[in-house]
Amino acid sequence: MKTESAAAPVSQFGLLRRERFMPLFLTQLGGAFNDNFYKSALLMLFTYGGIERWGLSIDVINNLVAATLIVPFLLFAPVASQYADKFEKARFIRAIKVAEIAIMGLGALALWLHSAALLVFVLFLTGTQSACFSPLKYAILPQHLSEKELTGGNGLLHTGTSVAIFLGMIAGTVALSVAGGIWWVAFGALLIAWLGWRASVKIPVAPPMDPELRLERNPYRQTLRSIGCARENAMVFWCIIASSWYWFLGSVYLTQLPNFTRAVLSGASAVVSLLLILFLVGICLGALLCARLSRGAVEPALVPLGALLVLIFGLDLAWAGQAFAQAHPPPGADQLHPLLAMLGWPSAWRVMADVLMLGVAGGVYVVPLSALIQSRSRPAHRAQVIGAGNVINALFMVAASLVGLGVLGLLGWSIPQLFLVVMALHAVLCLWVFWRQPEFLTRFRERFLPVRQ
Template sequence: MTTPAAAATAATAPHEANAHANQFALLKQRRFAPFFWTQFAGAANDNLFKFAFTVMVTYQLQLSWMPPAMAGLAIGALFILPFLLFSATAGQLTDKFDKTKMIRFVKNLEIAIMLLAAWGFVTADAVVLLGCVFLMGLHSTLFGPVKFAYLPQVLDARELTGGNGMVEMGTFVAILLGQVAGGLLVALPQVGHATVAVACVLLALVGRGVAQAIPRAPATDPGLVINWNPFSETWRNLKLAHGNIVVFRSLLGISWMWFFGAVFLSQFPSFAKEVLHGDEQVASLLLVVFSVGIGVGSLLCETLSRRQVEIGLVPLGAIGMSVFAIDLYFASRALPPVAVMGLGAFVGQAAHWRVMADLALLSLFAGLYSVPMYALIQLRSQPTHRARIIAANNILNALFMIGSSVIAGALLGAGFTIPQIFLFTGIANAVVAFYIFMLVPEYLLRFIAWMLSHFVYRFEIKGDEHIPTEGAAVLVCNHVSFIDAILLMAASPRPIRFIMDHRIFKVPVLGWLFRLAKAIPIAPQKEDPAAYEAAFARALGVLREGDLLAIFPEGAITRDGQLQPFKGGVMKIIESARAEGIEPPVIPMALTNLWGSYFSRIELRGGENVAMAKPFRRGFFSRVGLHVGHAVPPVEVRPEALQQRVSGLLAA
């Protein structure tokens, strides 16, 4: 019998007909385009409303109970409070009901909130507008789980990075346009407040109209009984997320990114006014630069990841975030006090271009950091619980963003300057990122694999669609160099556990990396029977868990560049798995043109055969490849036949 969740997944599962050349082609497809523009309109409206209100408080109103320096922090904290209170309920509703119906309900709510906000703008009633900030936070709380649970329901694994990149890009372009429009419209003499009011209502109506075209996305857990207690359900969602430790720690990583970003976004109006001595248009320019950087970084993810979920980009993003946040402090700390400048005077000074470059690069690397993390969570979360996992992420995001507001406010109260707060955030980011990557070594390992396959070699992959995106499988490959495993990591969208000769663990640095990757050491049976049997027991455990297992059946790195006979270890693994009812397919692979490189063996004068000698003997960026063949059913696996398949791939 098919479960409701399975039926729902099957009803919206993407097919090969949906294949596309790049992420922009998704904008021509109904499963993605209406959703994209609905999200775009909502993000634009959120930010037009919030930024117009922030500018109004900072530059136009004189409120004794809300000083301009604290306005951004207060409005930001009030907006994210509903995420903390109602995310657990929103996640349940999204898993229980059709996501398209949820989206339309949320857009109807947005229209009602914006009508109230319009009255608040026209009457310049700050209390009413603060209430609308909270209500728009509720609107975004309800939409958040839908947004991230919808994508993996309609996109396949190889589209997730591109789809998330498009949504992130669209979101930040919408933020850019919304905040620029909010800042410019509210500053219009006499008619500014009324113009903002009209714009907010119109955007809400546009978003609801586009949402009508979103195709159905059936419920993934229609039998779910809603727990309306937000506190107990919040705790339950956090425990649910913690059940998958890689996913949970990725949630923490995303939440830290929101902590980091909230510090900068909340301080832009005051940073522009008090540090850069610019007017409202300068504040808008900073947001333009920041948003464009995020958008570019998000779009680059698909290109840099070979259209797979490449979490190796996350450490790269973290490094860039810290470097340019710290440099932003040095670029802005000593700017001389001058009269308030307009946009033309601001961009006419060379010192300000360094500030803008830091902001652009900081945000670009933040895009590289966030998109793969979101895609990883979507890919590895259980479909029936995915929205509740996203809700747990929103709860954590809210906690971290509230924490950022409290810490930034405390630092301001203690006499820190805004550039010093940026410096503190950049240093803290480096510490937190290092801690996360030590907790989840997969990020670090994939980063090393990504760097190696992009900056040491020109690595080309053919047939990577044959690597299973789910379920147990055995990968068999020729053994050419000491970094074969790292190159296979770079090619796979999923983690791989390797069975490797125990002697390779004694190689400096590489041995540490393979232990970090939880590679399985194996010794010849005659040399160490206990280690031999233990290796196969651990290999069976990998398949039992539904993961990828890789083996180099030659048993050792080739000494002459030729394919060596395959040994019987792969048969032992397959037979043990089948005895437990596991039927893992075997995926043949062939590394090409790697022989003769620095990490492979070479025969020196005198006949000595060594590796890692003469580092530049092949020059820079030498071309290597990986050819992946069709899966072999376990019943057809024979060492000789596998060797012939790998040999054929080498000759292809």
């Protein structure tokens, strides 16, 4: 049965005017915003004493919150993915958005009761809802977009998600800094959930790809089955491994940038905000740049390009941080460099350029991997393949935390040394992937290193 989109290809930004893309784009933005809006508000409540912490330190609470959001992807993404292959996807998405409204209603009740346990449970439910939605949003794209539009569509989706996550984090923090903050959070979360549902109503029908699929309700067995679907095509499987490495890198840098700024650069909090914004802007620029670099194709050549740029700017960020620390020691005990002072130093601009370009490189690296997974997966199993990817992504993010703990905690090394270790691992993993799938380097040579006759 023909289910893939037969629409004439349009430009990347032209997709934002098409009903086959824009409603899904807005639905995803709302979900990503709400997850981080609620999470940030919850962390503010724990951090500033607005709610009982069960005698735990804020560092333990931060890890608890992170685990509460990761565990659902391990448990529920593979199970939900089979439903996405078996049933009509747009209707499934609407059901998930209705569930989000109910979850945010329960969150409002938890805020009113000031119940820490209920708030954490609601956070777990938001993670579960996201785990169920993730295979759907990526599996539905190839049914509504042509192959020439996949890279551009993924770039827009990745950009929008990154911006929504960032804005959600800011909004959750700001909301609780004003009078009646918990009610702003409760009302805002419900409003965004409702708007997300309204957008989902306009998502076009996406027929089931495997209506006869036998459902497996055991999460462990379904995870194995999903991984088996991913391994049917070697290119798809190695794209998942490479994509999961992106989440490893993102977890390391987003976790360590604040402390890198404080401990290595001796920069004030405004410097942290600037570096995080530069990292976000870089990711968005890189993701959007992929459509132009790929020339409307699903292009494996971009992956080695992105990986090489990550290595270059990742290494230089570690060296630039060390050079800055030597040239500009802390102005005094418990004193930090203000942002305006740092902007006058060339060594600070080198750090900022590295952070920006590291984000650009990450965007160039990951977007073609998503498009390759979508285009080369067997349509009947596409959502299950993406569900397997969600599980592997989560495991890589857990591994990132363990590497950080081992290097910084057990070995007692510095954050620049951690960055160097991560870049060494990056080089090894990427070379391993490119060795197992030579098409990456073959296309890179053909696309960027043409042989002149």
